[in-house]
Amino acid sequence: MEKLSIEMFIGGGSDVETKQYQVLHCLKEYYSELSHNRLYPAFKELVDVTSTLESLVEQKGGLDESFPQQLRGVDIEHHHLIYDSLTPADPDFQRVIDLIAWALPHLKKAVDEGIGIYHFVDEHVMIEEVGLMPVYKQEGYWAVPDTKDRKLYLLRYEVSLFSSSTERYRQLKTKVLETIELSPIRKTPEELKLEVIGKYHDLPNPAMYLCETDLDFPYESTILPIAKRKLMTQLYS
Incomplete structure (x- = not known):
C-alpha cells in the first residue's frame, strides 16, 4: 500500500496533475482499508498528514506577502515550513500551496469516514x-x-x-x-x-x-x- 506523506506534496519532480493522481491513488487505498474496518495505521496516517498540511496552510497565510521566501523543506515534527533567506517569489512555492488546498477537502472527507468508524467501535468496546x-x-x-x-x-x-x-x-x-x-x-x-x-x-x-x-x-x-x-x-x- 502506497502511503501518503508530506514529501508527496512538497517534493519536486512532478507536475500538479501527476501529484493529484498520486494523492487520489493513495486515498483509494486508504478508503479500501476503511471499507474493511481496518482502522490502523490508515486512520492515524490520514489524521497526521491532514493536520500537518492544515498547519502549513495556516503558516503560509501569516507570511508577509511583501517579503516572499523560498520554500526549502518542512519540519514534520513541529509542523513548520522551512525557508531559505529572503528571495524573489518562487513559483514552486505557490504550486505546493495550491496542491495542498486542492487535497485538503479530499483528505478531510477520508478523515471524517475514519472518525465515524472510530466512534462506532468506541461505543461497542x-x-x-x-x-x-x-x-x-x-x-x-x-x-x-x-x-x-x-x-x-x-x-x-x-x-x-x-x-x-x-x-x-x-x-x-x-x-x-x-x-x-x-x-x-x-x-x-x-x-x-x-x-x-x-x-x-x-x-x-x-x-x-x-x-x-x-x-x-x-x-x-x-x-x-x-x-x-x-x-x-x-x-x-
Whole structure:
C-alpha cells in the first residue's frame, strides 16, 4: 500500500496533475482499508498528514506577502515550513500551496469516514475491572477478545513514560501471554483471573481488566488499538 506523506506534496519532480493522481491513488487505498474496518495505521496516517498540511496552510497565510521566501523543506515534527533567506517569489512555492488546498477537502472527507468508524467501535468496546483491584494499576493483565477469529488474547500490560523534544507521554505496552479459544462455555472473569494469578507470578497482587465487544472487526488494526486507548483513559480517570 502506497502511503501518503508530506514529501508527496512538497517534493519536486512532478507536475500538479501527476501529484493529484498520486494523492487520489493513495486515498483509494486508504478508503479500501476503511471499507474493511481496518482502522490502523490508515486512520492515524490520514489524521497526521491532514493536520500537518492544515498547519502549513495556516503558516503560509501569516507570511508577509511583501517579503516572499523560498520554500526549502518542512519540519514534520513541529509542523513548520522551512525557508531559505529572503528571495524573489518562487513559483514552486505557490504550486505546493495550491496542491495542498486542492487535497485538503479530499483528505478531510477520508478523515471524517475514519472518525465515524472510530466512534462506532468506541461505543461497542467496554473495559471492565476484574475482581478486587490494587492501588497500583500501571502494570497488570488484560483479556481482549478477537470475536472475528474466536480467540481471547491474554495480555500483560505496562504503562511507560517517554519524552519528545517538548513533551512527555504515556504509552501502553502490551505483550501476548497466551491465546485462548473462545467457546460457548466460558470461564467467568473471576475464574480467569484466579487462573492467571496461579500461572504467572511476576505480579503478586495484579490488576486485571477485561475488554468486551460484540463486534467482529479486525483485532490488530481496529479492536486492540481502540481498546488500548480506552484502557489508558480508565487507568488515569
